[in-house]
Amino acid sequence: MNAVSQTSIPDFGESLRANGLSLGRLPLEILQINVGKRCNQACHHCHVDAGPKRIEMMNARTTARVIELMRESPHVRIVDITGGAPELNPHFRELVLAAYALGKQIIDRCNLTVLLEPGQEDTAQFLAIHGVGVVASLPCYSKANVEKQRGLNVFGPSIAALQKLNALGYGRADSGLELNLVYNPGGAFLPPPQAALEADYRRELGRRFGIVFNQLYTITNMPISRFLHALERDGEFGVYMQKLLDAFNPQAALGVMCRNLVSVSWDGQLYDCDFNQMLELPLGDRPRTIWEIAHLGDLEREPIAFASHCYGCTAGPGSSCGGALT
Ligand code: SF4
Numbered sequence: 151m152n153a154v155s156q157t158s159i160p161d162f163g164e165s166l167r168a169n170g171l172s173l174g175r176l177p178l179e180i181l182q183i184n185v186g187k188r189c190n191q192a193c194h195h196c197h198v199d200a201g202p203k204r205i206e207m208m209n210a211r212t213t214a215r216v217i218e219l220m221r222e223s224p225h226v227r228i229v230d231i232t233g234g235a236p237e238l239n240p241h242f243r244e245l246v247l248a249a250y251a252l253g254k255q256i257i258d259r260c261n262l263t264v265l266l267e268p269g270q271e272d273t274a275q276f277l278a279i280h281g282v283g284v285v286a287s288l289p290c291y292s293k294a295n296v297e298k299q300r301g302l303n304v305f306g307p308s309i310a311a312l313q314k315l316n317a318l319g320y321g322r323a324d325s326g327l328e329l330n331l332v333y334n335p336g337g338a339f340l341p342p343p344q345a346a347l348e349a350d351y352r353r354e355l356g357r358r359f360g361i362v363f364n365q366l367y368t369i370t371n372m373p374i375s376r377f378l379h380a381l382e383r384d385g386e387f388g389v390y391m392q393k394l395l396d397a398f399n400p401q402a403a404l405g406v407m408c409r410n411l412v413s414v415s416w417d418g419q420l421y422d423c424d425f426n427q428m429l430e431l432p433l434g435d436r437p438r439t440i441w442e443i444a445h446l447g448d449l450e451r452e453p454i455a456f457a458s459h460c461y462g463c464t465a466g467p468g469s470s471c472g473g474a475l476t
């Protein structure tokens with residue numbers, strides 16, 4: 151099997167140019183807010199290195215500035231809140247309420263089990279009342295595969311949380327409450343075709359648990375953080391990178407999410423995406439915070455900080471927080 155070495159990975163920018171692509175920003179539409187690394191789970195593939203012992207959390211001052219920027223950036227249509235488990239941040243609801251009052255489309259990237267944690271009993275209802283779309287990780291419809299990746303005793307509560315969301319109208323036609331599931335591979339391989347896998351999920355989750363949902367997003371594992379450590383530990387880094395390189399798709403590159411998204415970290419730093427945030431690769435040509443810009447539109451002229459992990463977004467049908475790109 152072919153394997154590339156760390157030092158021979160082609161420069162991502164060169165690969166774009168070789169395919170006649172020059173990827174600048176498009177008008178900004180999505181504000182993605184990572185409110186911190188605390189999570190009630192500690193999944194093996196987590197690109198955030200999140201877990202119950204992490205203490206990094208967006209505070210009141212940073213939350214207030216993010217809300218100010220949201221208000222001053224009317225062209226931002228979508229507010230996408232992630233973590234960790236974002237619901238565990240004490241300012242999560244404040245962000246949702248502000249985005250709701252401004253008429254933004256709101257997304258909560260939810261790990262499902264958090265909805266059953268003590269103190270979170272009314273979170274699902276809060277999300278439903280404010281029309282928050284839920285994007286929920288569920289890497290399989292089988293207990294064994296889910297728990298291999300996300301930890302013991304995660305599957306049952308995940309199913310119970312999905313049933314709770316369905317009971318509130320999530321995932322049901324005409325409710326206006328979107329419930330989208332996320333699949334990511336359980337190893338060093340690319341996701342299968344999204345539409346076929348979605349049909350399998352729909353059939354199996356419906357048949358076994360009576361669960362309904364809107365869409366399945368397939369997301370490629372990025373070679374960073376915990377997944378990178380696992381690749382290196384198992385001697386699979388070179389083979390995996392080679393798979394991403396072999397599958398480079400210029401059409402997918404045109405749709406990478408950093409072109410119309412900006413990502414804010416728990417401490418107010420600005421990034422091109424959540425992956426760059428984890429690698430501390432700043433947006434544009436220097437590190438910048440939310441206190442150094444007047445509004446988010448200021449960032450549309452900045453270059454995007456591409457690096458070798460970006461091949462994860464451009465492999466096969468492409469990958470983004472909204473699933474396949476092509
Ligand atoms: S639930 Fe999500 S944020 Fe939490 S550890 Fe798992 S992948 Fe990371």
Ligand code: SF4
Binds near residue numbers: 422456459460
């Ligand atoms: S990983 Fe790279 S290509 Fe993907 S969204 Fe981030 S900057 Fe863009």
